[in-house]
């Protein structure tokens with residue numbers, strides 16, 4: 071039965087469009103899908119021409135189509151997409167259910183390479199139509215192993231506008247539960263092959279202020295293991311400066327020591343996603359409870375936080391860098407008003423026109439004018455903030471929650487700001503949710519002539535740097551609600567006091583005080599930063615309970631054993647492996663990070679940046695009786711399936727065995743198949759090896775009707791007489807379904823037997839107790855149907 075859910079705005083504690091529980095439990099009858107205030111508010115905003123209004127409202131009342139995206143590394147995604155297109159969709163064409171034709175899934179027209187799909191079928195069809203049931207099963211398993219991401223179509227858009235490349239430093243400010251984070255990670259890993267992962271030089275920091283939701287984020291992003299990922303748990307509006315030694319360590323002689331020190335140490339980002347908490351009224355089709363609870367005051371209240379998050383992002387962006395600001399709200403107060411206020415508050419940024427970036431995407435331009443309401447009863451009569459304030463009794467003025475930035479800029483200003491470059495998506499245009507996107511760019515360095523005749527980056531001027539620093543002081547250091555938008559700084563491209571032609575890396579004021587320890591030599595690998603006393607024990611970091619990461623020395627016995635056992639090549643980045651505990655003891659897992667993540671961990675206090683995870687697990691200690699029987703020593707680690715793509719490029723031939731397709735079938739069918747049951751040459755090859763962890767390269771081939779089209783690389787463990795495929799049970803089932811078209815695993819057989827037993831037991835109970843079975847009869851459901859419903863509850867997890 072439907073549970074009551076909280077009614078807070080999206081991204082607040084009670085749930086969001088990205089919260090699966092929230093999405094599923096909210097049930098409301100169609101006749102209750104109306105809200106006079108909502109209609110009157112949005113009519114006042116003129117969001118749509120009159121003739122579209124009915125279609126808009128009607129679509130808002132219809133459930134959303136099911137949409138999903140083929141995820142993972144690009145090559146693997148293309149392959150799986152081909153399977154959907156060439157194997158599944160043809161079977162789903164021409165399905166008739168209860169006398170009605172059911173349409174097969176279709177590719178979303180604007181998603182690159184056709185990797186996103188949508189289909190519109192009732193749950194009953196998914197449950198009862200054999201063709202759709204099979205497809206649904208396939209989707210469930212592929213979702214669990216991370217190859218498919220069920221995600222609302224519009225939610226796939228922001229990362230596409232960010233255009234992340236593998237070398238980019240990327241920040242996802244409000245990232246949980248992480249569907250967009252996954253897309254950003256995929257873009258960082260665009261150079262991965264089907265079997266092995268590249269190690270991008272770039273970085274993704276995925277942040278969310280909600281501790282519990284960061285765990286969803288970690289779970290979601292584990293599907294694409296990345297040495298370039300960090301997850302933090304901070305309020306994005308006061309995200310601290312991250313310190314890394316800059317690539318530039320030499321500055322012109324006249325650079326002030328304080329400026330040089332700062333510029334050496336602040337990480338600036340190429341791409342930032344601000345998918346901010348919002349009122350979420352664009353998600354009504356998925357969360358129909360919003361019809362009942364919608365209030366314009368949610369948007370009014372969130373405006374200030376949204377603005378501060380966007381402004382913080384602007385301060386952390388490199389010149390030439392890009393921010394995507396997005397909400398799933400249609401409310402201009404949360405959208406254009408935030409963007410306009412942010413642009414007015416900080417010089418050097420502009421809205422980018424990307425209206426033709428995704429051919430096939432139907433959208434509308436941003437609004438240039440709107441009418442904020444000053445009460446939930448929809449009072450939009452005040453044309454300006456000044457009019458509104460004047461209308462208040464003097465004693466009330468100080469406590470008013472309305473800000474000047476809730477109101478639109480003048481028509482002239484709106485034109486200069488190019489607010490029409492914002493992108494609005496309305497549900498009736500392409501059968502989606504409602505959405506808003508703005509793409510902001512920090513203007514690239516403009517070369518301007520200086521008095522000395524050398525070429526200078528004019529916007530590096532002291533004036534504009536001061537503008538940024540001024541904002542940092544007002545906003546970041548006082549993490550309270552803004553009562554005001556900082557005044558616009560005059561744009562001055564002429565440097566009054568040109569300093570130097572420095573990289574963007576460090577042009578910002580750190581958000582929290584730090585001192586540079588000048589005594590430490592440049593080459594030291596020790597952190598060069600020390601924090602002011604007590605700083606890490608204050609505020610958010612005081613209660614941070616996670617363990618720190620500790621890098622292990624390249625000559626540590628464990629890493630040496632891994633190098634030996636896996637025949638790791640000389641270029642294996644042993645110095646980038648770390649463990650998750652303060653002293654480096656009780657080691658169970660080894661993590662791997664790339665150089666920039668290593669640099670951040672080394673130079674920043676983990677509690678201050680509330681570091682939840684970094685990099686990816688690659689090796690795990692082989693524990694349990696199986697390991698003891700196999701004689702595994704304390705330094706005997708196995709390569710983990712999740713980290714295998716990352717370490718595969720370094721693993722040497724001694725740790726690799728080649729097998730055919732038949733061997734894969736045996737390994738999937740039984741938990742511990744005997745070595746003697748395999749055919750040669752695989753059998754002799756593996757029997758000749760000592761017990762331990764190996765990597766098997768399964769070669770393409772045919773087996774009955776099944777085809778392995780591309781090499782598959784998986785970890786195994788060899789014991790005295792048997793082998794084990796080191797994948798978890800669900801991953802084995804997904805693999806089996808993908809390759810053999812059916813679940814041939816022991817787990818599937820056991821589950822089927824258990825289900826049969828349960829059905830038999832339930833039937834016996836029903837016969838024994840007629841009274842107990844009566845409510846079921848009343849509800850009109852049979853046990854089979856309930857069991858089916860449970861299956862559907864185990865639905866593909868949604869973003």
Ligand SMILES: C[S@@+](CC[C@H](N)C(=O)[O-])C[C@H]1O[C@@H](n2cnc3c(N)ncnc32)[C@H](O)[C@@H]1O
Nearest residue numbers: 081244245246247248249250279280305306345
């Ligand atoms: C719209 S959701 C983000 C969805 C996410 N980008 C995705 O695609 O899966 C907004 C998120 O903002 C988080 N949030 C709310 N206030 C925040 C703040 N001050 N700083 C950082 N995150 C915040 C919420 O916990 C929520 O997870």
